Amino acid sequence: MSEEKFITRRQFIQMMTGLGASLATAAALSEVEVLRKLIEDELALELPEVAHEGTHAAAEGSGHRWGMVINLRTCIGCDYCVYACQAVNDVPDDMRWNVHFIDETATGDVFHVTRPCLHCQDAPCVAVCPVGATYVRDDGIVIMDYDKCIGCRYCQVACPYGARSFNWESREGPSGYQAVWGEAEVERRPRGVAEKCTFCVQRIDRGLAQGLIPGLDRAATPACVNICPVEARTFGDLNDPNSRISQVIRSNPTFRLREELGTEPNVYYIPPEGLTL
Amino acid sequence: MTTVAGTLQKKINRTPVLASWLTLLFAMAGIGLVSGALVFINGLAITNLTNRVPWGLWITVDLSAIALGAGAFSLSAIAYIFRVKSFRKISRMAVYVGLVGYTSAMLALLMDIGRPDRFWHPTVYWNIHSVLWEITMCVILYSSVLMVEFAPILLESKFMQRIFPRGPQIGHFLHSLTPVVAVIGLGLSLLHQSSLGATYGVLVARPIWFKPSMPVMFITSAVAAGATFTLAITVIYENLIRERQISVSLRNQVAAFAGLTMMAYLYLKLWDFLATAYYSHLPSRVDDMHLLESTTPYGTTFWWIEVLFGALLPAVILLTPRLRNVDMWLVVAMLMAVLGIIANRWNVTLSGLIVPMDWSPGVADLLPVNRYTPSLVEIGVSIGVLGYALLMFTFGLRYLPMFPDEDEHH
Numbered sequence: 001m002s003e004e005k006f007i008t009r010r011q012f013i014q015m016m017t018g019l020g021a022s023l024a025t026a027a028a029l030s031e032v033e034v035l036r037k038l039i040e041d042e043l044a045l046e047l048p049e050v051a052h053e054g055t056h057a058a059a060e061g062s063g064h065r066w067g068m069v070i071n072l073r074t075c076i077g078c079d080y081c082v083y084a085c086q087a088v089n090d091v092p093d094d095m096r097w098n099v100h101f102i103d104e105t106a107t108g109d110v111f112h113v114t115r116p117c118l119h120c121q122d123a124p125c126v127a128v129c130p131v132g133a134t135y136v137r138d139d140g141i142v143i144m145d146y147d148k149c150i151g152c153r154y155c156q157v158a159c160p161y162g163a164r165s166f167n168w169e170s171r172e173g174p175s176g177y178q179a180v181w182g183e184a185e186v187e188r189r190p191r192g193v194a195e196k197c198t199f200c201v202q203r204i205d206r207g208l209a210q211g212l213i214p215g216l217d218r219a220a221t222p223a224c225v226n227i228c229p230v231e232a233r234t235f236g237d238l239n240d241p242n243s244r245i246s247q248v249i250r251s252n253p254t255f256r257l258r259e260e261l262g263t264e265p266n267v268y269y270i271p272p273e274g275l276t277l
Numbered sequence: 278m279t280t281v282a283g284t285l286q287k288k289i290n291r292t293p294v295l296a297s298w299l300t301l302l303f304a305m306a307g308i309g310l311v312s313g314a315l316v317f318i319n320g321l322a323i324t325n326l327t328n329r330v331p332w333g334l335w336i337t338v339d340l341s342a343i344a345l346g347a348g349a350f351s352l353s354a355i356a357y358i359f360r361v362k363s364f365r366k367i368s369r370m371a372v373y374v375g376l377v378g379y380t381s382a383m384l385a386l387l388m389d390i391g392r393p394d395r396f397w398h399p400t401v402y403w404n405i406h407s408v409l410w411e412i413t414m415c416v417i418l419y420s421s422v423l424m425v426e427f428a429p430i431l432l433e434s435k436f437m438q439r440i441f442p443r444g445p446q447i448g449h450f451l452h453s454l455t456p457v458v459a460v461i462g463l464g465l466s467l468l469h470q471s472s473l474g475a476t477y478g479v480l481v482a483r484p485i486w487f488k489p490s491m492p493v494m495f496i497t498s499a500v501a502a503g504a505t506f507t508l509a510i511t512v513i514y515e516n517l518i519r520e521r522q523i524s525v526s527l528r529n530q531v532a533a534f535a536g537l538t539m540m541a542y543l544y545l546k547l548w549d550f551l552a553t554a555y556y557s558h559l560p561s562r563v564d565d566m567h568l569l570e571s572t573t574p575y576g577t578t579f580w581w582i583e584v585l586f587g588a589l590l591p592a593v594i595l596l597t598p599r600l601r602n603v604d605m606w607l608v609v610a611m612l613m614a615v616l617g618i619i620a621n622r623w624n625v626t627l628s629g630l631i632v633p634m635d636w637s638p639g640v641a642d643l644l645p646v647n648r649y650t651p652s653l654v655e656i657g658v659s660i661g662v663l664g665y666a667l668l669m670f671t672f673g674l675r676y677l678p679m680f681p682d683e684d685e686h687h
Contacts, residue, residue: 124481132402160636192392255638275638
């Protein structure tokens with residue numbers, strides 16, 4: 001039915017070429033030695049099942065507030081974080097939880113921006129959901145209850161960062177990134193519900209149950225953070241003044257996206273050189 | 278009312294005109310059923326909706342149908358709460374228009390949500406902070422109100438009387454509850470008709486939408502267009518059976534009410550424009566509006582279709598006795614008002630979605646302007662919903678006692 005979608009042949013070829021190119025790049029990159037090691041470490045992680053994993057109960061009264069710092073000074077735009085996310089979270093190839101864009105400063109200097117879900121503490125997507133299918137956990141993570149979602153897509157319309165995706169169709173087979181970048185750690189979402197980045201909540205809940213520290217222990221840290229070859233992403237507990245993330249925020253200038261909207265994101269950015277805010 | 282049905286039968290029974298009209302409507306409903314089945318089988322992937330433009334034609338259909346059903350609560354409120362007794366003569370028609378409007382909206386909505394099997398979730402899983410939750414609850418409750426108001430009409434019909442002789446008695450009892458039911462209906466409608474605008478108005482993410490005027494403009498336009506629609510359907514029916522059902526004075530009253538409300542809507546719209554675009558220059562909103570107007574026909578459709586043809590001209594017709602007393606002009610006013618409502622709901626929905634959100638810290642335009650044209654199945658479902666609504670009107674007016682004699686009750 002693609003002719004009804006009014007996609008021109010040219011656009012279709014562009015799309016397919018783009019997808020193919022990114023998959024090929026992903027495969028080629030995986031042969032780089034340093035990266036090979038990162039991927040092997042990721043694949044070697046052992047993650048046992050945990051009760052209440054990924055639910056509200058897992059985070060109740062934990063006292064943590066998970067957050068991320070993304071350093072735009074160091075990000076080289078390699079897309080590894082995107083690929084690892086796609087594989088681990090079993091994200092469809094034409095959907096992104098974590099995106100990468102090339103941006104520029106007022107003086108024309110190019111820099112790279114990646115954007116997971118920002119896990120807003122006053123999240124517009126949470127406020128508008130008619131059935132409470134998406135919510136902020138006590139530890140600051142914004143996640144979905146796929147069993148409640150009715151698929152109205154109001155959360156997509158409300159999110160100021162375009163961080164939410166919808167399952168327009170059901171799909172078969174593995175994600176194109178899984179052969180190289182890791183195995184699916186979470187259940188595949190059914191057709192008709194919304195989904196989004198979860199800060200790899202399955203790793204956090206399992207890791208904490210094992211006595212690991214998210215942000216320090218790889219098995220308890222989001223895949224995108226582990227895979228970054230330049231360590232542009234730091235993950236950890238914003239409520240703990242001694243955590244690495246708190247130290248990074250103290251010792252660097254940071255900002256949050258569209259801060260004026262009052263959404264209070266848990267993701268902070270270190271500006272690139274030459275970016276005036 | 279038996280005479281009404283009798284007259285109707287004599288007039289249009291076995292006429293090729295009715296037969297072809299019904300064939301057309303069933304064909305439309307058939308197209309809708311096929312399209313609906315395709316969507317249920319294949320999922321929303323076969324629509325042209327995307328993650329960037331997740332709402333489109335079906336939302337426009339929902340919102341327009343609900344707006345056009347607004348005559349039900351407003352005219353009932355005038356008749357039974359403000360006790361303008363003359364309005365009782367048209368209140369059944371208004372209730373029926375409301376019922377058709379709300380059921381049409383529900384049909385479109387059922388297609389639009391990704392998990393139609395979970396349509397009942399908002400009644401069980403509450404998020405009281407969500408305007409959409411409030412709307413869902415109000416629409417469900419208000420549909421029950423419409424059923425109570427509609428029951429007497431159904432119970433008094435010839436067909437129901439034959440199979441259920443005690444029907445009219447029960448109908449009479451239900452009808453005696455009307456004043457209370459009308460108050461509940463007014464409350465529920467004031468809530469959700471406004472909240473439908475607030476659905477857009479509360480979103481800080483999108484500067485074109487984010488303004489307090491949204492809910493007020495939604496309900497005002499709905500009351501104006503809904504009353505016009507109810508009146509025009511009545512006039513069309515009168516022409517079909519060649520017999521007047523409402524008095525000239527009632528016709529003038531309803532037309533004046535609709536026209537004045539439309540003027541109030543235009544007044545709000547004027548100040549909305551002045552306050553958000555003329556006297557103020559919020560950078561994010563200015564940029565978005567500029568992008569919208571330079572890449573889409575929004576400027577034209579807004580000023581010409583929404584404002585001039587969709588509101589100002591129908592208001593002039595409705596408020597000019599010489600024009601509104603001519604049936605043709607009244608129908609023209611209705612068609613323009615309906616077009617105006619559809620254009621407005623479409624413009625509101627798409628204007629906020631077409632302009633990409635700029636969340637990036639730098640100055641580069643990361644995302645292109647979004648595009649949306651409904652796919653064939655989206656159009657097919659919408660045709661089906663229209664077919665359903667017209668079938669309901671055809672059968673309802675043919676078989677139900679829509680304009681009882683005034684002394685029959687009270």
